[in-house]
């Protein structure tokens with residue numbers, strides 16, 4: 001239904017004031033007025049991010065029982081737990097925009113929601129635990145350090161805390177890689193094989209190229225995103241190539257070369273057909289991940305019921321006491 005002319009004028013004034021606040025670098029808080037489209041874009045992006053953290057627990061969770069030492073097992077358990085916490089902060093942040101977490105979880109469980117493409121690839125060897133920490137958390141940090149300056153306050157604050165933990169994850173991953181790189185020929189080969197598999201999917205985490213990214217223009221205008229997908233991908237490559245060289249690894253890209261004039265490591269063409277297939281649900285592990293997530297949700301039903309019963313009991317006793 002079309003709005004009456006006066007309502008349209010009011011809305012334009014509100015949008016202008018909102019955009020002036022963004023331009024002045026102010027942070028938008030839950031109770032502030034915001035365009036419906038800004039709210040929707042944030043719910044889309046934040047819920048996908050929360051889902052990625054939770055689904056991201058699965059590929060690594062598979063290796064907890066097979067970690068090669070108690071020390072490695074402890075840090076892997078801690079990392080997987082951290083990812084659950086990240087999901088929790090971001091779901092809470094998304095709820096400040098007026099959506100219900102259960103609705104978002106349903107969208108994840110029935111396959112309507114997206115989550116990061118990277119988690120639809122298998123984890124085939126112990127070296128994957130190192131390479132995921134190094135490359136996947138490394139890519140997440142590059143993306144999220146910028147998101148810590150996003151215009152929506154609750155999301156920005158969640159990112160500050162999350163980035164601190166992601167840094168620890170990246171370091172523990174790189175340490176596993178450095179250890180394997182200094183190990184036996186078989187360990188070095190296992191590591192190189194994992195890098196060969198994970199490198200390109202890690203580059204895809206930054207999303208489609210700028211010419212093919214329908215949401216970027218609006219998100220950049222409202223400073224939800226502060227850099228484009230390609231700018232962040234380039235930053236990640238520039239930071240990561242020297243780390244690979246430092247531990248004697250080869251990256252699986254014959255076109256990789258340093259360009260003196262730009263100071264960038266130029267890289268080859270990403271297989272976008274593969275990327276779009278994975279985000280459409282046709283990646284190597286999409287079905288497996290969704291089935292495992294649904295199973296975990298069903299297995300946790302008793303915990304949710306017990307927590308709800310406990311909360312109701314607390315509520316009753318505080319009402320009686322009052």
Ligand code: FAQ
Nearest residue numbers: 049052053056115116117140204205206207213214215216
């Ligand atoms: N995977 O127009 P754009 C982590 C979708 S957390 C799947 O460029 P946008 C920590 C996109 O949603 C990793 N889908 O979109 C960890 C859109 O579809 P829609 C998650 C993707 O929003 C480590 C369509 O393609 N991080 O790793 C992907 O401007 C280890 C068109 O794309 C975040 O979510 C993709 N890679 O930019 C956990 C960070 N890329 O919604 C456990 C927050 C794009 O219109 C273990 N998100 N799509 O149907 C962002 O920064 C942005 O949303 C982008 C995409 C950069 C992901």
